[in-house]
Amino acid sequence: MRYKRDPKKIREVLGDKVQFVLGDMACVYGGILAGCSFFGGYPITPASEIAEGMARLLPRVGGTYIQMEDEIGSIAAVIGASWGGAKAMTATSGPGFSLMMENYGFAVMTETPCVIVNIQRTGPSTGQPTLGAQGDMMQARWGTHGDFEAIALAPSNVQECLDFTIEAFNLSEKYRNPVCVMADGEIGHLRERITIPDEKDLKIINRVEATIDKEKFIPFGVSQTRKSKVPDFPVFGTGYHTYVTGLTHNEKGFPATDKQKDHEKLVKRITSKISDDIDKIVKVEETHLDDADIAFVTYGASARPAETAMELARKKGVKVGMLRLKIVWPFPEKVIYKLGKKVDKIIVPEMNLGQIVHPVKEAVSGNCEVVSAPKIGGEMHLPHELLPYLGVK
Amino acid sequence: MTEIKTAEELNKKYLREGMWPTIFCNGCGNGVVLEYTFWALEELGWDMDKVVFVSGIGCSSRLPGYINADGLHTTHGRALAFATGIKAANPDLNVIVFTGDGDCAGIGGNHFIHAARRNIDMTVIMINNFIYGMTGGQLAPTTPFGSIATTAPYGNIEHPFDICNLAKALGANYVARWTVTHPYQPIKSLKRALQKKGFSLVEFLAPCPTAYGRRNKLGDIKKLWKWYEDHTILLEDYERIMSYGSEEEKEAMKDMFPIGVFQDIDKPGFFEEYQKLVARLMGKNNKKTAETEAVIKK
Ligand SMILES: Cc1ncc(C[n+]2csc(CCOP(=O)(O)OP(=O)(O)O)c2C)c(N)n1
Numbered sequence: 001m002r003y004k005r006d007p008k009k010i011r012e013v014l015g016d017k018v019q020f021v022l023g024d025m026a027c028v029y030g031g032i033l034a035g036c037s038f039f040g041g042y043p044i045t046p047a048s049e050i051a052e053g054m055a056r057l058l059p060r061v062g063g064t065y066i067q068m069e070d071e072i073g074s075i076a077a078v079i080g081a082s083w084g085g086a087k088a089m090t091a092t093s094g095p096g097f098s099l100m101m102e103n104y105g106f107a108v109m110t111e112t113p114c115v116i117v118n119i120q121r122t123g124p125s126t127g128q129p130t131l132g133a134q135g136d137m138m139q140a141r142w143g144t145h146g147d148f149e150a151i152a153l154a155p156s157n158v159q160e161c162l163d164f165t166i167e168a169f170n171l172s173e174k175y176r177n178p179v180c181v182m183a184d185g186e187i188g189h190l191r192e193r194i195t196i197p198d199e200k201d202l203k204i205i206n207r208v209e210a211t212i213d214k215e216k217f218i219p220f221g222v223s224q225t226r227k228s229k230v231p232d233f234p235v236f237g238t239g240y241h242t243y244v245t246g247l248t249h250n251e252k253g254f255p256a257t258d259k260q261k262d263h264e265k266l267v268k269r270i271t272s273k274i275s276d277d278i279d280k281i282v283k284v285e286e287t288h289l290d291d292a293d294i295a296f297v298t299y300g301a302s303a304r305p306a307e308t309a310m311e312l313a314r315k316k317g318v319k320v321g322m323l324r325l326k327i328v329w330p331f332p333e334k335v336i337y338k339l340g341k342k343v344d345k346i347i348v349p350e351m352n353l354g355q356i357v358h359p360v361k362e363a364v365s366g367n368c369e370v371v372s373a374p375k376i377g378g379e380m381h382l383p384h385e386l387l388p389y390l391g392v393k
Numbered sequence: 394m395t396e397i398k399t400a401e402e403l404n405k406k407y408l409r410e411g412m413w414p415t416i417f418c419n420g421c422g423n424g425v426v427l428e429y430t431f432w433a434l435e436e437l438g439w440d441m442d443k444v445v446f447v448s449g450i451g452c453s454s455r456l457p458g459y460i461n462a463d464g465l466h467t468t469h470g471r472a473l474a475f476a477t478g479i480k481a482a483n484p485d486l487n488v489i490v491f492t493g494d495g496d497c498a499g500i501g502g503n504h505f506i507h508a509a510r511r512n513i514d515m516t517v518i519m520i521n522n523f524i525y526g527m528t529g530g531q532l533a534p535t536t537p538f539g540s541i542a543t544t545a546p547y548g549n550i551e552h553p554f555d556i557c558n559l560a561k562a563l564g565a566n567y568v569a570r571w572t573v574t575h576p577y578q579p580i581k582s583l584k585r586a587l588q589k590k591g592f593s594l595v596e597f598l599a600p601c602p603t604a605y606g607r608r609n610k611l612g613d614i615k616k617l618w619k620w621y622e623d624h625t626i627l628l629e630d631y632e633r634i635m636s637y638g639s640e641e642e643k644e645a646m647k648d649m650f651p652i653g654v655f656q657d658i659d660k661p662g663f664f665e666e667y668q669k670l671v672a673r674l675m676g677k678n679n680k681k682t683a684e685t686e687a688v689i690k691k
């Protein structure tokens with residue numbers, strides 16, 4: 001029997017409407033609210049609290065938690081669960097995310113909805129396990145081999161950990177693509193007040209399951225029931241007898257490994273189903289951009305010191321604004337192109353040596369100066385460290 | 394109950410339309426394992442809408458593609474982890490994994506260990522051809538000592554491991570090994586494995602004339618298939634010789650593969666235990682139990 005989301009039971013298990021919790025725990029709440037009924041994970045700092053929270057709460061709502069033998073197995077089980085008809089997620093950090101990369105691509109190729117929460121730390125390798133960073137922003141975009149489109153959200157506070165995990169499920173169900181919640185150690189281990197949204201305020205999207213005649217069903221082409229490049233989902237056990245493979249396949253799902261046309265058609269469909277909708281997916285927050293000469297382009301934890309630096313600079317008469325990327329992938333190219341035409345300078349503070357600054361430069365196309373403001377070593381920027389970039393002492 | 398009498402009728406019922414011919418070489422054992430599985434399923438009379446086949450990567454892992462049922466052809470070595478998730482999402486499904494010796498005992502060894510240890514409810518059918526067939530005959534963790542592989546051109550100096558003994562040690566509910574050259578016991582055994590709750594493993598010693606037999610000069614297909622008859626011995630006989638046999642007899646066992654049922658026990662499967670946990674935690678009428686209250690308060 002498949003899991004059935006029971007809003008009453010979920011609320012009973014999550015407890016009070018207003019709580020003071022860790023970012024990690026807010027991801028657990030978001031997942032359970034979205035209807036997640038399977039979590040496969042492997043402990044890793046600073047994401048372990050998500051596995052622990054799931055182990056504690058999931059069985060109480062009737063879902064399944066399994067601690068897998070490693071992160072490769074975790075994401076594999078998550079993808080399997082999704083084909084079994086469950087909403088499923090895992091959570092990890094740098095080293096585990098690296099291990100997941102092959103099956104991340106498998107989820108893309110097989111169009112499997114699933115959510116990966118990455119409470120990022122730094123590297124290379126084991127790096128600084130207990131400290132936060134934004135080490136995997138590019139790995140989320142390019143980490144697996146081949147051509148694909150990534151969807152990734154970056155929460156800047158604990159409430160967003162909850163909200164964005166729900167949104168991640170919605171996007172993954174809608175586009176049938178893995179979706180990453182790219183939080184960072186700072187946010188994952190931050191404790192803040194959150195409000196659990198009421199059921200009536202929740203927007204929950206479920207994949208469109210296949211219902212049409214079995215003989216006529218085409219599992220890996222455009223939808224046969226809607227105007228969409230995302231095919232309806234033939235849940236295992238519902239009689240569709242679907243063959244799901246990571247090999248290049250034709251619309252029937254049969255291997256077509258030596259066929260140029262089939263490969264091109266498939267990969268163009270699974271990438272354009274997302275890129276066609278980029279304007280609908282993109283989510284940014286603009287602050288003080290109306291009169292800004294200088295703009296921060298930020299995401300995740302780095303938005304917090306940038307915001308303070310912006311306010312400090314404004315007090316000194318420097319017109320600074322901020323564009324915060326709530327969704328980093330797909331990249332809001334048009335928004336940033338426009339911003340580049342408007343301001344003289346864009347500063348990109350990141351807790352790495354410069355990752356998102358590159359697509360920013362590409363989108364700006366030389367229309368303004370783009371400056372990277374990196375900080376590594378497991379500490380957030382302090383607001384005053386960002387002031388010199390704004391020409392403020 | 395069964396009306397099906399011939400292999401032809403069987404294939405018509407169970408093979409996926411449009412996938413023929415297979416990628417398999419002449420004399421390959423993979424097709425035979427598929428046939429045995431069909432017979433076992435037919436005798437069980439299972440609803441194929443509720444059976445899901447999962448595999449990794451390799452020649453043997455291509456089998457789910459040929460079956461008229463849901464199939465998940467995953468990444469190399471990871472099939473059992475994917476299968477775990479499928480079963481978790483819907484415990485009503487019967488999950489069967491086809492995997493190769495490289496897929497299961499090599500790159501996927503750790504997933505195998507833990508799926509067996511957890512006693513996850515699934516049947517794993519591992520086709521052991523002593524070699525990495527699909528990639529052209531490289532060394533596998535099952536390649537016999539001294540055998541030739543493309544990456545052991547001077548003879549294998551590593552010792553192969555025995556997946557059945559491993560599964561037995563891990564407490565799997567059902568463990569058996571057969572060869573494709575003996576039809577009757579394997580079908581019976583597969584039937585039993587499929588009916589078991591918890592984890593079951595059936596290993597098949599299967600010829601790969603192309604990437605193993607040829608290179609190791611085991612003769613034409615007919616001779617190669619005979620090799621499996623000559624190099625296997627029933628587990629009971631094997632154990633008797635190893636316990637009571639002369640030194641000479643024991644020495645002769647070095648090149649022999651014991652076949653038969655290695656383990657047949659009835660521990661509750663993982664999902665049965667999990668359901669007990671859920672029932673315990675949800676309490677009556679979904680009320681929190683004292684136990685969950687205690688965990689929440691921590
Ligand atoms: C991660 C990864 N590494 C390597 C490969 C290449 N590869 C494909 S099949 C295979 C070996 C399969 O051997 P086995 O499981 O014994 O299957 P057989 O072909 O012998 O049936 C390898 C190494 C791969 N597909 N993925």
Ligand code: SF4
Pocket residue numbers: 416417418419420421422423452453522526527600601602603604605
């Ligand atoms: S290479 Fe070996 S295992 Fe693969 S199809 Fe040919 S005979 Fe079978």
Ligand SMILES: [Mg+2]
Pocket residue numbers: 451493494495520521522523524525526533
């Ligand atoms: Mg093999």
